[in-house]
Amino acid sequence: xxxxxxxxxxxxxxxxxxxxxxxxxxxxxxxxxxxxxxxxxxxxxxxxxxxxxxxxxxxxxxxxxxxxxxxxxxxxxxxxxxxxxxxxxxxxxxxxxxxxxxxxxxxxxxxxxxxxxxxxxxxxxxxxxxxxxxxxxxxxxxxxxxxxxxxxxxxxxxxxxxxxxxxxxxxxxxxxxxxxxxxxxxxxxxxxxxxxxxxxxxxxxxxxxxxxxxxxxxxxxxxxxxxxx
Amino acid sequence: xxxxxxxxxxxxxxxxxxxxxxxxxxxxxxxxxxxxxxxxxxxxxxxxxxxxxxxxxxxxxxxxxxxxxxxxxxxxxxxxxxxxxxxxxxxxxxxxxxxxxxxxxxxxxxxxxxxx
Numbered sequence: 001x002x003x004x005x006x007x008x009x010x011x012x013x014x015x016x017x018x019x020x021x022x023x024x025x026x027x028x029x030x031x032x033x034x035x036x037x038x039x040x041x042x043x044x045x046x047x048x049x050x051x052x053x054x055x056x057x058x059x060x061x062x063x064x065x066x067x068x069x070x071x072x073x074x075x076x077x078x079x080x081x082x083x084x085x086x087x088x089x090x091x092x093x094x095x096x097x098x099x100x101x102x103x104x105x106x107x108x109x110x111x112x113x114x115x116x117x118x119x120x121x122x123x124x125x126x127x128x129x130x131x132x133x134x135x136x137x138x139x140x141x142x143x144x145x146x147x148x149x150x151x152x153x154x155x156x157x158x159x160x161x162x163x164x165x166x167x168x169x170x171x172x173x174x175x176x177x178x179x180x181x182x183x184x185x186x187x188x189x190x191x192x193x194x195x196x197x198x199x200x201x202x203x204x205x206x207x208x209x210x211x212x213x214x215x216x217x218x219x220x221x222x223x224x225x226x227x228x229x
Numbered sequence: 230x231x232x233x234x235x236x237x238x239x240x241x242x243x244x245x246x247x248x249x250x251x252x253x254x255x256x257x258x259x260x261x262x263x264x265x266x267x268x269x270x271x272x273x274x275x276x277x278x279x280x281x282x283x284x285x286x287x288x289x290x291x292x293x294x295x296x297x298x299x300x301x302x303x304x305x306x307x308x309x310x311x312x313x314x315x316x317x318x319x320x321x322x323x324x325x326x327x328x329x330x331x332x333x334x335x336x337x338x339x340x341x342x343x344x345x
Contacts (some may be wrong), residue, residue, distance in 0.1 A: 030274055162272065169268050172275050190238050190273045210237060210277075218235030 001062075002027050002146055002177050003048060008057035010043050012143070017043040018054075028174040030189045032209075032220070033181040035198035036228055041181040042079065044198070045148050048179075049076035061146075072101065075144035077109040077135050079151050080225050089117050089134060096138050108141035114163060128155045136164055142170050146170060147178045147182030161187055185224045195220050197227050230271060239281050242271055246285065247311050250301065257308070261291060261299040 003025035010018040018040040033041050046052045048059055050066040061070035072229060083092045093108045112119060116131040117126075125136060136152055149168070153161050165187070172178055182188055188208075196206040204227050205212075209220055216223060232241055235271045249255040264272060267279040282299050289307055291299050325332075327337050 029276070165272050166269050167274070169275060170265070172268075189234060190232060190271070190277075193274055193276055209274075210239075213237065221234060 001025070003153070004058075004063070005048070005058040006057055006059075007042075008044070008047065008054045008059060010040075010047060010052070011055045016201060018047075020057075021198070021203055022057075023062055023108060023196060023206070025177055025179065027145075028172075029177055029193040030168075030172055030191060031177070031179045031194045031196060032185070032192040033179055033196050033198060034183070034185055034188075034220075034224055035181075035204075036183055037202070037209055039198045040201040041114050042150055043196055043201075045076065045150055045181060046078075048146075049074055049148060051076075073145040074148065075139050075142040076100075076148045077101075077139040077152065079154070079183070081123070081131060081135065081145070083123055083134075083138075085122070087123050088119065088121040089121050089123070092123065092134060093119075093141075100142050102143040104141050104143055108137055111137035111141055111167060114167070115138065115160070129157060129160060133160060133164070136167065140167055145176055147176065149178070149180045151181055151183075153182055153184050165191060187220050189220050192220075195223075197224065199227060237275050238273055239284065241272065242267075242281050243284060245271075246281070247290070247315065250290070250308060251312060251315065255301060257301055257305070259301045260297075263298060278323040281328060311332075 001024055005021060005023045008018060008021045009016065021044055035041055047054055048066065059066050083095060087095065090113060093105055097103045097105050115137055117130060117134055123131065124136065132155055138187050139147065139149065152164060156164065168178060180188060192209050194207070195209050195212060199203040205223065211217060212223060230245060232238060246255065263280040264275060264282060267281065268275040282291060286293065289304065290301060291301050293299050
C-alpha cells in the first residue's frame with residue numbers, strides 16, 4: 001500500500017477542516033477525490049504532501065511517516081501557482097530540475113510543446129488556462145510514485161482538458177498512483193479506478209468506480225449529485 | 230466516442246471494437262493497440278483497457294503473443310459469431326419495442342417487407 005491514512009483530523013483555531021478521513025491508496029491506480037469546495041480535499045492533500053500535519057490520526061507513505069523521503073516520491077500540484085512570476089516557462093523547468101531528482105527535463109519540454117506553451121513566455125503574462133497547463137507539465141514531468149493533482153481541470157477549456165487527461169493517462173503505470181481532486185466529475189468518470197467522496201471533512205462514500213456503478217446502479221456523476229444535493 | 234454512463238465502460242468499448250471488426254476498420258490478424266494506447270484513444274482508465282483485452286481474449290476475438298502484443302484472431306468463424314450476436318441483440322430490441330406499442334407479428338412482418 002502506498003498511502004495509509006487513518007482517522008485523520010485537521011483543526012485550525014476556529015474551524016475543523018478535516019473531521020475524520022481514512023483512505024488507503026494502492027499502487028498503480030487512479031483515484032478521484034470528489035467534493036465541493038470547502039469539503040476538505042485540499043487540506044487532506046497538503047497533509048499527504050507533508051505541507052501540514054494532522055491534528056490527530058496518522059498518514060503513512062509505504063509504511064513510514066510523511067517526511068523528506070515521501071516528499072521526494074510525491075509530486076503534488078497545488079491550486080495556487082508554485083513558481084515566481086518573473087520566471088519564464090523555461091526557468092520553471094530549470095527550477096524544478098534543481099529541486100527534484102526525479103524531474104525529466106525532456107518530458108517537460110515535450111509537454112510544454114503539447115500544451116502549446118512558449119518557453120520564452122513569462123509566467124506573469126500567461127492566461128489562467130496556460131498557467132494551469134504549465135503547472136501540470138511541471139508536475140507530470142517528475143517520475144514520482146504518487147501524483148496528487150488539486151483541481152487540474154479547473155479553468156481549462158474542453159480541448160485542453162483532453163490533452164491533460166491524455167498526459168495523466170501516459171503518466172499512469174503499474175508503479176505510479178494518481179489522485180485527482182475535482183468537482184468536474186463528468187470528466188473523470190471514465191478515467192478513474194476508484195472514487196472517494198468527501199463531505200464536510202469526512203468520507204461520505206468510497207469504492208471501486210466500476211463496483212459502485214454496479215452496486216448503486218448509478219454513474220459516478222449521479223452518485224455525486226445524490227451525495228451533495 | 231460518446232459514452233453512456235449507465236453501461237459499464239469496458240462493455241461499451243468492447244461493443245465498439247466488435248463493430249470495428251464487422252465494418253472492416255479492424256482486420257483479422259491485425260496487431261491491436263497496446264493497453265496504454267487503447268486507454269489514451271478512448272480516454273479511459275488503463276486498468277479498464279487491460280480488462281477489455283482480457284474479455285476479448287476470453288471470447289476468442291484476440292490473443293496475446295508474448296512480448297509482441299495483442300493481435301486480432303485469424304479465425305473467420307469469430308466474425309460470424311459476432312455478427313449473429315449483434316443481430317440477435319438488435320432483433321430482440323426491435324421485437325420488444327414493436328410489441329410494446331401493440332403491433333402483432335403479422336403487422337411487423339408486413340412493415341419489414343415494406344421498409345427493407
